[in-house]
Structures are given as C-alpha cells and as structure tokens.
Amino acid sequence: MDRIQFGRRVAYWRSRRRLSQQEFASLMQRSLRWVEELEGGRRQADPNLSVVTEIATRLGLTLDRLLHDPAVLCPAESEIEAVRAVLQRHDVITGHTDDSCAEPVPVAALRRALVHARTGFQAGHFARLGTQIPALLVDATRAAQRHQGEEQYEAFRLLSLSLELTEAAAIKWGDTELAVVAGHRAVAAAERSEDPVIMASAARHLADAMTSHGQAAAAVAFATAAAERLRPDLVQRGALGLSVLGMLFLKAALAQAAVAEADDHSPDTAARAVPVFLDQADEHADRLGADGNELWTSFGPTNCALYRVAAHVHLSAGADAVTVAAGIPAAALHSLPRERRAHLLTDRALGETQAGMREKAVDTLLEAEALAPEEVRCRPRTKRLVEDLRLLGAGSAEGRLRGLADRCGLPR
Missing domain, CATH: 1.10.260.40 (lambda repressor-like DNA-binding domains)
Incomplete structure (x- = not known):
C-alpha cells in the first residue's frame, strides 16, 4: 500500500x-x-x-x-497551495533563514529525499509531491545558507534541482504560473552552484515553464542562449553534459512549435526552425549512442523521438505524430520511465484525435491510464482531450470513453 x-x-x-x-x-x-x-x-x-x-x-x-x-488520486488544491505558500516564504525567497542553532540537513540526506521524490515523479506519481516538495525546499534553502565550502555548492545544486521538480510538478498540475516562479528560482540557485550542468538543467525547465505559460518566444531565446553559453563546458562533461545540452534543444523545439502554432501571419516560416532544433538534439543523442537517464532527463534517441511526436502535435500534424510514434521500437520505449511512456501515449492520442482516429485515441488513453493513472485522470490537458472526444464522438468506443470520463471526474 x-x-x-x-x-x-x-x-x-x-x-x-x-x-x-x-x-x-x-x-x-x-x-x-x-x-x-x-x-x-x-x-x-x-x-x-x-x-x-x-x-x-x-x-x-x-x-x-x-x-x-x-x-x-489527484492533488488537493490545499496541497498545491502549500507548495505556493512555501515559495512565498521570506527564507525561501531570500535564502536567509532564522538564527536558530539547529543544524542544517546533511547534504547526503537532502540528496536521498530529492532522489526519492524525483523517482516518484518519473514513476508517474505527481500528487504525492504536494506533500514532499515544501519540506524539500525549506531544508534545501537552509542547507544552502548554513553549509560551507563544497557542501554549500552541493546544497545549491540540490536546491536548484528541488525547484526544478517543483516546476515539473506544477506543469503536471496545470499551474503554469507556479511553474514559472519555480523555474526562475531554479535558475538563480543553479548560478550559485557554479555548475554548468545544473545551470543547463535549470534552463531547460524554465524554458518548459515559459512555453506552458504562453511565453514560447522567450523560451526559445532563453534555451538557445543557455545552450550557446554552456556548450563548451557541457561537451567536456560526458553523458551528463550531453544529456542536458540535448534537452535544451528539445525544449527549444517544442517552444518553437508553440511559436508557430500561435503565428497568424507566417506559421510555416516559424515551423521550419522546429526540425532544426530536433536535429541538433539528435546529434547529441547520437554521440551518447544509447538512451540514458542522467539527471532524470531520460535523454537519448528514444526521448528525441518522443519530442518529435510532441512537436507534430503542437503543429496540428496529427497523422505525422502517429507515424513517428508507430516507428519507435517497443523495447526502447519500454526502457523509459513510466512518466515518459504515458506522456507519449497521451501525445499519440492527441495526434490520433487530430487525424480523425477518435476510437483509436480512446484506446490509447486507456493504455496510458493503465500505465500511469495520474497522467490521464489528473492532468488538465489530458482531461480536456477526454472532454473533446466526448463532444466529437468516439463511435464504438463511447462506452469506454464514458468510463474514462467518470474516472477523470468530468461531469456527465
């Protein structure tokens, strides 16, 4: 249990x-x-x-x-409010904690708590983060102020990564404003860590938050500037550096797709930059030669393919998204964390809906639900898709769709 x-x-x-x-x-x-x-x-x-x-x-x-x-199954609003309240605390904003004699949490214990929470996220458990994140942020802030020397740098790394997790959870919860706030704080903490890998990791999360919050053009500029600035250091850091560098280009690609989607004048021109960013990510994945999960990136050739599916969906090219998804080897896909696999399935369902394959989209959503229930029942974007399918009609899948809508808590 x-x-x-x-x-x-x-x-x-x-x-x-x-x-x-x-x-x-x-x-x-x-x-x-x-x-x-x-x-x-x-x-x-x-x-x-x-x-x-x-x-x-x-x-x-x-x-x-x-x-x-x-x-x-889904997070209570009070839990999301608790995360927002922690981000508004004086000590978490300023980094200045009280003058008590209490010792800060050792960085090893802080790292274990972060790994536990991050592992849960990649397993598709997002709701529980509402109870884990507040203590993680308070403890990491205190550690970053109280520790000295290398332990302080490590505490800033862990603080930045904890704020990244906050951003990622907020995206899943559909609170893009909270995600942007956490993303900005993650970048600031990463700079204090003086670690290029952590800086790049924070930058890719902030770019994701910006895109979700309707700031796609700014996200493209930020992600590409970070990649250009940090590239020389990152390529020297092996798989870890290549993974976060590749993720910056993947986030730039999705942000550029969102720019094209919103462009009423020359969307095709804006869209032409999307495959350029995806190809740059592929180059770094090819240098790795295999899928990995350095710093919870899931970066490698397979995740690059997942982002191609997502980019096609952003550009309303559903048939192309379905084709790319069908070409991903099952064994490679199975090696990714549940969150990544379920995310692909929901993207594929969106593509199938765009392509008029609505019965298939329902079955794909049911497959995603079986893999990671919270990705389907709790995410606002997926619940919107379920509602759209109800309005459009799903043919022989209507009964299965009604059951899914009930489990998503949608009104009848």
Whole structure:
C-alpha cells in the first residue's frame, strides 16, 4: 500500500465528512498524532486490514471506495497551495533563514529525499509531491545558507534541482504560473552552484515553464542562449553534459512549435526552425549512442523521438505524430520511465484525435491510464482531450470513453 496516497485518501474523506483530525482520532480511539502521521504518510508501517476496514466504516465508505475512488488520486488544491505558500516564504525567497542553532540537513540526506521524490515523479506519481516538495525546499534553502565550502555548492545544486521538480510538478498540475516562479528560482540557485550542468538543467525547465505559460518566444531565446553559453563546458562533461545540452534543444523545439502554432501571419516560416532544433538534439543523442537517464532527463534517441511526436502535435500534424510514434521500437520505449511512456501515449492520442482516429485515441488513453493513472485522470490537458472526444464522438468506443470520463471526474 502506498502510505502517502492512502493518507491523502483518509484526509480527503475525513474533510468531506466535516470531521476534524481530533474528532476522527476520537472515533478511531487513537491519538491526534496517530491521525496526523497517518494522513501525512509518515507512519512506519502500513495499517493492517482490520484498521483500514475500521477507517472505512468510521468514514461511511465501502472499503473499495476508500482505496480506489479516482477522485482522490489527484492533488488537493490545499496541497498545491502549500507548495505556493512555501515559495512565498521570506527564507525561501531570500535564502536567509532564522538564527536558530539547529543544524542544517546533511547534504547526503537532502540528496536521498530529492532522489526519492524525483523517482516518484518519473514513476508517474505527481500528487504525492504536494506533500514532499515544501519540506524539500525549506531544508534545501537552509542547507544552502548554513553549509560551507563544497557542501554549500552541493546544497545549491540540490536546491536548484528541488525547484526544478517543483516546476515539473506544477506543469503536471496545470499551474503554469507556479511553474514559472519555480523555474526562475531554479535558475538563480543553479548560478550559485557554479555548475554548468545544473545551470543547463535549470534552463531547460524554465524554458518548459515559459512555453506552458504562453511565453514560447522567450523560451526559445532563453534555451538557445543557455545552450550557446554552456556548450563548451557541457561537451567536456560526458553523458551528463550531453544529456542536458540535448534537452535544451528539445525544449527549444517544442517552444518553437508553440511559436508557430500561435503565428497568424507566417506559421510555416516559424515551423521550419522546429526540425532544426530536433536535429541538433539528435546529434547529441547520437554521440551518447544509447538512451540514458542522467539527471532524470531520460535523454537519448528514444526521448528525441518522443519530442518529435510532441512537436507534430503542437503543429496540428496529427497523422505525422502517429507515424513517428508507430516507428519507435517497443523495447526502447519500454526502457523509459513510466512518466515518459504515458506522456507519449497521451501525445499519440492527441495526434490520433487530430487525424480523425477518435476510437483509436480512446484506446490509447486507456493504455496510458493503465500505465500511469495520474497522467490521464489528473492532468488538465489530458482531461480536456477526454472532454473533446466526448463532444466529437468516439463511435464504438463511447462506452469506454464514458468510463474514462467518470474516472477523470468530468461531469456527465
């Protein structure tokens, strides 16, 4: 059982029943601390079946609904607000923490927490980040101020990477303004780290946030400027440097596709630059010679192909997107993290919808849902596609589409 997800479900239904944590503790004949740890996913052991059954009874639910109701899969607005609140804190903005004598979190422990959260993201678990990110940002900020020497540089690297994770999560949650704020902070922390790899990594995340927030032209300029500035150092850093450099060109390609999509005067001219950026990314992938996951980039020939699919979708060239997706070897695709594979499937479903293959699009979305449910049921962009398919009609897939729409929490 996923303790964090189960805790979120308990908190959701307790709130729906208008019970305070203390009232729920009384009903369960447990302490307030027990409830706090349960809902926060901090208990050391999973509750046994008898306890889970009692929780369901006290909340007036069937056991199945407590464990599987899709409405609780997505992050609560309060959790997203908690991330926003942390980004607005004086210490996180300025880097100046209190004067207490408490020791900062050791960088090794901070790194473990970041790796755990990032691994969850790549597995397609986005909702739980709402409870992980705030502590990560506070601890990383404090570490960056209090540590000295190489440990301080490492703390700034980890702070930048934590802010990148915040940006990536905000994109999944559909909060592009929050993503831009986190992206800017990541770039600032990366500069303090004096590490070109971290600088390039932060730049590619900020470019992604800018594109999502309607600032595609600025994203192209920023990503290409970062690539030009950092290229000499990055090519000396082996697979790690080539991976983040290649990702900068992939983000520039998607941003340029968004520029072309929004250009009412000469979209074809703007679109011609998209394959140029994709080809530059391919060159770096070819130098690597294989797929990898340096610094959680998933960079390599296969991810470059995924971005070609996404670029075609941006340009409303759905048939081309479907063709490219069909040409990606299954074994290579399977080696990528679940988040990347599910993202490809949702892009492919968009392409199939554009190409008039709506029944196929529904089946592709169901495949993505089975792989990474949150990518389909919780992401605003995917839920919009489900709604579009309902309006357009999906032929023999109508029944399957209705079930998917219900699981996405869309009104009937």
